[in-house]
Every structure is written in C-alpha cells, then in structure tokens.
Amino acid sequence: MSPPTASTPRRLIWLPGSYSVQFVQRTITDRRVAVVVGSSRPTRICPGIAAWIREALQESLPSSLSGSVRYEILDLAQVGLPLLDEPLMPALGQYEHEHTKAWSRTVNGYDGFIFVFPQYNWGYPAILKNALDCLYQEWTGKPVSFATYGTRGGGRGARQVQGVFAGLHMRELYGHLEIVITINDVDSDWQVKSVDEVLAPYGRQLRAVGGQMLEAFGLPGGPGMRMTRPLRAVMVALRRARIVVGGALVPRRHPRRAKAIG
Numbered sequence: 001m002s003p004p005t006a007s008t009p010r011r012l013i014w015l016p017g018s019y020s021v022q023f024v025q026r027t028i029t030d031r032r033v034a035v036v037v038g039s040s041r042p043t044r045i046c047p048g049i050a051a052w053i054r055e056a057l058q059e060s061l062p063s064s065l066s067g068s069v070r071y072e073i074l075d076l077a078q079v080g081l082p083l084l085d086e087p088l089m090p091a092l093g094q095y096e097h098e099h100t101k102a103w104s105r106t107v108n109g110y111d112g113f114i115f116v117f118p119q120y121n122w123g124y125p126a127i128l129k130n131a132l133d134c135l136y137q138e139w140t141g142k143p144v145s146f147a148t149y150g151t152r153g154g155g156r157g158a159r160q161v162q163g164v165f166a167g168l169h170m171r172e173l174y175g176h177l178e179i180v181i182t183i184n185d186v187d188s189d190w191q192v193k194s195v196d197e198v199l200a201p202y203g204r205q206l207r208a209v210g211g212q213m214l215e216a217f218g219l220p221g222g223p224g225m226r227m228t229r230p231l232r233a234v235m236v237a238l239r240r241a242r243i244v245v246g247g248a249l250v251p252r253r254h255p256r257r258a259k260a261i262g
C-alpha cells in the first residue's frame, strides 16, 4: 500500500482476513511544527526553554505519529532578518529581497507554530513582531500556539500577540502557556538554574496544546473530543474568560503563581 498522503485522508479499503468493508481513517503524515525561539539577546534564556518545550511536545506524540510529526527549533536570531525593508506590503507576496524570499520558504515549510518568547515591557520582543510582519500568506490558516514567560507569566505580551495572530488569520489553538520565572529560578546572571524544575508543572498544559495541534491537523491522538462548531465557540469563550477545561486552557490559577513575585 502506498504511503498515506494529505490528499487522500480517507479511503474505502478491504481488510484481508475480515468479512466487512471498513472505512479507515488514513494518516496524514509528515507535519512539521516550528518551535520558534522568539528572543535574541546575547544572554537570552529562550533557547533552553524552547528546547525543553520542543522535546516535551515530540515525546508527547502517540508512537504511531512520532516519525511523521516533527517539532523543530526555529531560532529567529539565527534567521537574522533585517527590520522589514520590502517596498510592497507583504500581504501582496511580491518580495524583492532574497532574505524575505528565504524567510517565506522557511515559513512555508512548516504546518504549525509554537512561539516561545518573553514578555518585554508588557509586550513581546520586536524580533518576533518583525518576523511575523515580514510575511503574510505564509502564516494564514496555520495552527499556532505559544509559551510566554516572565515574573508573572507574560500574560500581557500574550494578549498582544494573540491580536497579531488574529490579524494574520492564523488558527490559534485553545491553549497556551504562561510560564512564571522569578528571581528564585535564576542565578546571578539571570540564567535559569533548572529548566526542568521550572517547566515540569506545565507538562499537562503542554500535552494538551500538542493534542490540539494534532486535532488541527486532523490526526488522531488529539484531546479526544471532536470540536463541533458550537463546542468550538464555547471553548473559545471559555478561553477568553481564562477558565480551565481539562487542563487544556490557561488556568485562572497559575501552576507556579504561588512563587511569583514583582
């Protein structure tokens, strides 16, 4: 049997040895999800957090999908885009500069995105806004979630980036992470002492986000309930109210809120 493809998600097949014709959900394979490193300071802590998240998401995949869904690090500092310098607006897709064309190819190569970034002055890093603004159609319709961090979890930066995702018509998943990192968690150089200790309390939320990503791809192994339109509307309303459902949403009480200061 030829490998499953995205164009043939379902197929009527005869299963040898059985006496019935069964409708079998075929697997849509080879999905790439970028775990985007969204800060660029020379002493940034973002790469360690993003690496932990990438590994946890990859490990959370059902074994049947572990070879075909790949979470990959995409470091904006390494992409090295200049500040938006295209003469035409990116929504037109007519890029003049090779660096924008290369960024377009990179983003087109991914099916979904998990952005990892700190809160900067109640917003989010300029490098991330620039990376988003340099393109348009490459983002549209793709599933997206994110993990912010800060002494209170980075919720204010989260609210801002959600508006941008909506403006780009991305498909935001129901859940995201707001990771509390306080002065107790870092050394004198503001490097995280134990990423594992800081992030482990968010494991359940992260697995829920991974499940929602699979659901967005139409793959099995998602949260286990099909999102009908009314249910989706309820979930979106609950998310806006920041109410937890099955650990899938940002909780009103933060896993590490007790440790937060400042």
Ligand SMILES: Cc1cc2nc3c(=O)[nH]c(=O)nc-3n(C[C@H](O)[C@H](O)[C@H](O)COP(=O)(O)O)c2cc1C
Binding pocket: 039, 040, 041, 043, 044, 045, 046, 047, 118, 119, 120, 121, 122, 123, 149, 150, 151, 152, 153, 154, 190
């Ligand atoms: C420009 C700047 C602004 C910051 N603003 C906030 C803030 O609004 N809230 C917060 O909790 N932490 C803030 N911080 C502290 C960051 O959470 C902390 O420095 C973190 O390590 C930044 O992530 P990075 O190391 O990956 O750049 C800010 C840090 C910088 C450099």
